[in-house]
Each structure stands twice: as C-alpha cells, then as structure tokens.
Amino acid sequence: MCALSMLRDDAKKNSYIVPEGYRPTFSQEPPSELLAEGYSHSQVARLLCSESEVFVRDASTCNMIFSRPTLTNANYKEQRLLLEEYRANAYPTVRRKAELADKLNTTDRRIQVWFQNRRQRSDGGVQAIAIDNLTNMTFTTAARMECHLLRIGSRRPSFSIQLLAAKDKSGRLFRNARRAVDGYRRASPLKGCLVELLQTTAATSNVKNVFDVNRIFYSSFSSAGSRLESFSGSMRSTILALALCIVLASGAQCAWGKEKKWSGNNFYDQFDFWTSGDPTHGHVQFKDRATAQKTGLISVQGDKVYMGVDHTNKAPKGRPAIRLQSKQSFTEGLLIIDLDHMPGSVCGSWPAFWTVGGSWPRGGEIDIIEGVNKGNVNQVTLHTNSGCKVGSRNMTGRATGDNCDVAATGNAGCGVQITKANSYGDSFNRNGGGAYAMERTTNSIKVWFFPKNKYPSDLLSGHPNPCNWGKPDSHTPLGGNCPASHFGPQNIIFDITFCGDWAGAVFGQQGCGNDCKGFVSNNPSAFKESYWLINSVRLLSK
Incomplete structure (x- = not known):
C-alpha cells in the first residue's frame, strides 16, 4: 500500500491515472504492449515474477516463463526501470513509456559488456572472465554469484578466491565473501547455500548488484539444461523465493530509517x-x-x-x-x-x-x-x-x-x-x-x-x-x-x-x-x- 500511495502522489504530478484498488495481474502470456516494444519474454517474466504475490499464487507458471531466458538479454537496467513501474502497481502509460525509452537509450552499457564477455562451460556452469567491467562489484555480490552458479552447473568455483581478494584492500568484505564461499562449498542443496549467503552477506547496500546476480542466476537455468529438471517443483519455488528474499533483504539495506x-x-x-x-x-x-x-x-x-x-x-x-x-x-x-x-x-x-x-x-x-x-x-x-x-x-x-x-x-x-x-x-x-x-x-x-x-x-x-x-x-x-x-x-x-x-x-x-x-x-x-x-x-x- 505504501508503494501504491507513493505512485498516486507521483501520478498527480505526471498526469496518469492509477485505478482505485489496482493490483498487478499475471498470466502465462506476458503483457502484449511490452512485447510489442521489443522486450523479451525473459524480461517481462522477471518483472512479473519479482512480485511477491505471484510466488504465492502461481509460482509454477512463473517458472514456465523463466524457461525462456537468454544470455543476450543483458541490460538489466531497462528491466530495473520497468520493474519500478510494476512495483508501483501500474503499467507504464504512453507518456511514462516515452520517458523510460529516453532513459534506456542513455544508460551505461558496461553491464552489457560484462555479459558479452561471459562464456559457457561444457559442464553447464558459467565462468565470469571480466568482473572488473561490472561497475561496483562487491565481494558479497561475487560470492552470491558463485553460490547461484555452483548448484545449477559446475561444482567448482567459476573464479578464484584470489580474484575476490584483489578487489578488497580492507579485507572486511572479503572475509564475508570467504565465509559465504566456504558455505556453498559445504552445502549440498541449493537452499542451504542461499540461506548461508543470506546470513553472511546481506550487508551489501547496492541493489543493482543483487539484481545483476539474480539476472545471472535465472539466465543460468537455460544453460544448465537437464540439470534444472533434477529440482522438484517445490525446490524450484524455494529457490525463487529465497532469491527474492536476498533481493528484498538487500533492498532494505538501501533504505535509511x-x-x-x-x-x-x-x-x-x-x-x-x-x-x-x-x-x-x-x-x-x-x-x-x-x-x-x-x-x-x-x-x-x-x-x-x-x-x-x-x-x-x-x-x-x-x-x-x-x-x-x-x-x-x-x-x-x-x-x-x-x-x-x-x-x-x-x-x-x-x-x-x-x-x-x-x-x-x-x-x-x-x-x-x-x-x-x-x-x-x-x-x-x-x-x-x-x-x-x-x-x-x-x-x-x-x-x-x-x-x-x-x-x-x-x-x-x-x-x-x-x-x-x-x-x-x-x-x-x-x-x-x-x-x-x-x-x-x-x-x-x-x-x-x-x-x-x-x-x-x-x-x-x-x-x-x-x-x-x-x-x-x-x-x-x-x-x-x-x-x-x-x-x-x-x-x-x-x-x-x-x-x-x-x-x-x-x-x-x-x-x-x-x-x-x-x-x-x-x-x-x-x-x-x-x-x-x-x-x-x-x-x-x-
């Protein structure tokens, strides 16, 4: 209700209408107006599946849409901008779409570069070979990424402890990351890995980083192939719910109260x-x-x-x-x-x-x-x-x-x-x-x-x-x-x-x-x- 209230205040300034009692809806086919504008099924699915109510109502349908993501849909900033609209419980109006399009045309492309430099490994894992191109990468982010990728594909770390250490002179964040890495190495189910990370690395204050990591997490489903089928429907729901918890926990870290x-x-x-x-x-x-x-x-x-x-x-x-x-x-x-x-x-x-x-x-x-x-x-x-x-x-x-x-x-x-x-x-x-x-x-x-x-x-x-x-x-x-x-x-x-x-x-x-x-x-x-x-x-x- 807080988000809806803020949207109504914003609506008065920007001349668009939020119907009373409006709530986002979800169906297997994403909103046609977004697809017509060039957004992929993967992108739109993320927008809708990021709403907590969707997990409760129809997580399996959410997973069906998520089976379509590709590594080429890399610029998460455009998803982030649209996600703000959906989280505010209203689809973008014509005027707002134009404003968003203008922002998207001028966004930083470094995240895209980072994804373009990634390569899939034969065993279904994903190796990050250009971490420095991702702006503001934190150790918590890197450790969380390792956790996501490990259980989906390879059982070996995609990049070394030394690379993490090189980016943190003070050592504080690295220690958190190391604990998290140790946790996922010991963890057999993915659930344990995510819980470990949630406990040890929730201090990151950069929501963008967490979104980027979950972007990699979801994208890796398609590259993992049959490995995805090894998870039961309930486990998939657990994975998605825990990933959302990480996003929400990190998002809360951005707010000051x-x-x-x-x-x-x-x-x-x-x-x-x-x-x-x-x-x-x-x-x-x-x-x-x-x-x-x-x-x-x-x-x-x-x-x-x-x-x-x-x-x-x-x-x-x-x-x-x-x-x-x-x-x-x-x-x-x-x-x-x-x-x-x-x-x-x-x-x-x-x-x-x-x-x-x-x-x-x-x-x-x-x-x-x-x-x-x-x-x-x-x-x-x-x-x-x-x-x-x-x-x-x-x-x-x-x-x-x-x-x-x-x-x-x-x-x-x-x-x-x-x-x-x-x-x-x-x-x-x-x-x-x-x-x-x-x-x-x-x-x-x-x-x-x-x-x-x-x-x-x-x-x-x-x-x-x-x-x-x-x-x-x-x-x-x-x-x-x-x-x-x-x-x-x-x-x-x-x-x-x-x-x-x-x-x-x-x-x-x-x-x-x-x-x-x-x-x-x-x-x-x-x-x-x-x-x-x-x-x-x-x-x-x-």
Whole structure:
C-alpha cells in the first residue's frame, strides 16, 4: 500500500491515472504492449515474477516463463526501470513509456559488456572472465554469484578466491565473501547455500548488484539444461523465493530509517555558534547566538529557519555573519537538507553547507553546497590528507579534480560541479529552492541534488531509499586508492564568509573588481539575499 500511495502522489504530478484498488495481474502470456516494444519474454517474466504475490499464487507458471531466458538479454537496467513501474502497481502509460525509452537509450552499457564477455562451460556452469567491467562489484555480490552458479552447473568455483581478494584492500568484505564461499562449498542443496549467503552477506547496500546476480542466476537455468529438471517443483519455488528474499533483504539495506530531524524552534539548539576567527581567512565576524538573535542574523519563521548576515551597516572590520557546527557527529548516514533559499550569487560571498572531521584534514571534509561570488553552479568537493585519489565515477556531475589531498592541490580537493540547472545561488532561489542529499557508507560518498518540485516521492518520507534515485550528481568510491579511513566522524557546518582563500582569490576573475574587502565592507545592501532559509535538516541511519 505504501508503494501504491507513493505512485498516486507521483501520478498527480505526471498526469496518469492509477485505478482505485489496482493490483498487478499475471498470466502465462506476458503483457502484449511490452512485447510489442521489443522486450523479451525473459524480461517481462522477471518483472512479473519479482512480485511477491505471484510466488504465492502461481509460482509454477512463473517458472514456465523463466524457461525462456537468454544470455543476450543483458541490460538489466531497462528491466530495473520497468520493474519500478510494476512495483508501483501500474503499467507504464504512453507518456511514462516515452520517458523510460529516453532513459534506456542513455544508460551505461558496461553491464552489457560484462555479459558479452561471459562464456559457457561444457559442464553447464558459467565462468565470469571480466568482473572488473561490472561497475561496483562487491565481494558479497561475487560470492552470491558463485553460490547461484555452483548448484545449477559446475561444482567448482567459476573464479578464484584470489580474484575476490584483489578487489578488497580492507579485507572486511572479503572475509564475508570467504565465509559465504566456504558455505556453498559445504552445502549440498541449493537452499542451504542461499540461506548461508543470506546470513553472511546481506550487508551489501547496492541493489543493482543483487539484481545483476539474480539476472545471472535465472539466465543460468537455460544453460544448465537437464540439470534444472533434477529440482522438484517445490525446490524450484524455494529457490525463487529465497532469491527474492536476498533481493528484498538487500533492498532494505538501501533504505535509511532512524531519523533525527532539525527544524523550526529546535533547530539552533542542535548547533554550537562558532565565534573564533575564520579558518579560511575571510573578512567576517562570526557572532554568538545571543548577538545573532538580537541583531536579526537568525530567526525562526514558522517551521522555517532563517540564517543571514548584516545587510544594513558598513563593516570595515568584517561583515557580521553566522557559522554553526552541529553538536552531533556521524559516520555512516544519509544527510538531507531541504531549502527554500540559499545565499545568493553576489561578489565577495562564500557560503557553504558541509561536514568536517576532527584534526583537519586528517578527519576529512565533505563540501555539499559551496560556491563563491557570482557563481550559479554548485560544487561538491572532498578534502583529505595524503593518499586519496579518486578513480572512475558513476555520476552525472563533471569532475574538476581527482586528488583529494589538500597539500597536493593547494586545498582544491577533488571537486564535482553539478550539471543540473538551478543548483546554486540566484538560479536556485529563482526556482524556489531544492534539496541536497549526501549518503556516506564504507563504500562511497554520494551527493544528489533535486530542484524544487522534482523531489523523489520518498525523499522526505521516514524511509528514503537512495537506490531509487538514479545516478548521483557526485560519486566518490572509497577503498583502494582512497580508503574510507580518510573520513572520520563528521560534524555538520553552515557558514557564510566573505573574500578569504577562495572568494577573495578569484574576486577579479568573476567581474567583481579588485578590492574584495572594500566591496564587502562598504556595500551592505548587496548582501540582502545572503541568507539560508531552511525547511529541515535530517540525519538518517540504519
């Protein structure tokens, strides 16, 4: 019912109708409209058989359709997109089909390449010979794949422990994978193998990987030939049900649910007011809470939190402003900020919403919203000490650097410019605001930007699920060349400063003249739009 409710909310925005009481139906012949568009029986069967109700009602018919899959139907992303429609309990409308087709035409083909590089073995097993072409392959995924393939075809591992070990420098995930591999080597029935995996490797947070593995699992039915017939009908149902459990368990790992929300009157109680000098050497005076309230730099307007700067008086000693640091720190988590307004694009200004660890730069820094002067493009940047270089990234943003070491780059860090419109400053405000989400796990740091009125249906819910949000705007994989240990417990920071190491250094390059401090000191009215108007800040954990 939750999925149906979310779909109805989405339907209001996208002009399609979800009939009251609608439920997906299943028959031996898949929906003709999808087959007419070129989708295979294999693909459509997966969509329908992925619904838990189908397993209860008609698992044997589901298996009959599954007897048709081929290894050439490789791009699971198109199935994933359609699956979201079916899970929402409605077939795609004409308009939605067009949107999906456009997405499918631009999807990453690396998964297809991976499948094309696979070859069948004579004994019916399947050997993976190009694992590195499958993006974000985890050890849990690899171990799970081994388990699936072993019981269908060969009794020998398709690839070695050494190959798994080579992809995990920390060893934690490898240990899980090794336990899982040991489990399936000992397991006689496939059921035992899957149960072992469910217990030892359910921690993977990448639903796509789990879908890919089950794609291999189902495809291997056709290559196993008569081996499939050795399973009884009840065993087949058990296999499919357990596979679905793995998908559901891993899908749950994508969602975040334990929430702390800061908004309205309790907002400022969650932060300390920084009153020391500016570490970035800005032309600013950071004020304490009492002074900020008295002079109108902070206020609460209903449920909205205002945080601004002095835009009335000249300020030869630096413009009065606010810098907040959260009392609470966090390690893994999902941080979401919903804004109606951020500081505008004005010469001399340097606003930021970011997180930082202790003993900078050893504890790391994650800049979520940041820009200077007249900029209208947000830049997400990571800063670390030595030993963090970013490899390939699966994101929509444009990378500006790959070395996060502050000493090696003059503190430029490894930045990503958001390529979506209205991501920062005046353009963000003209569009009515928006939201940013930063997800930090042991495997990656990801940031999404959503313009106002284009939020995912679950973004502001109690259980947001980033696996449903598509490619992030910024993606930094952790491990290997950039271990997760570069980022310690992080505190959340809001600030607005002026000039300083960045805004002052490029002041003249952005058509602002040659005297940053003079402009900031003598033009208070220029900074009337230099304020945050915050609906909420939410920190979620698992």
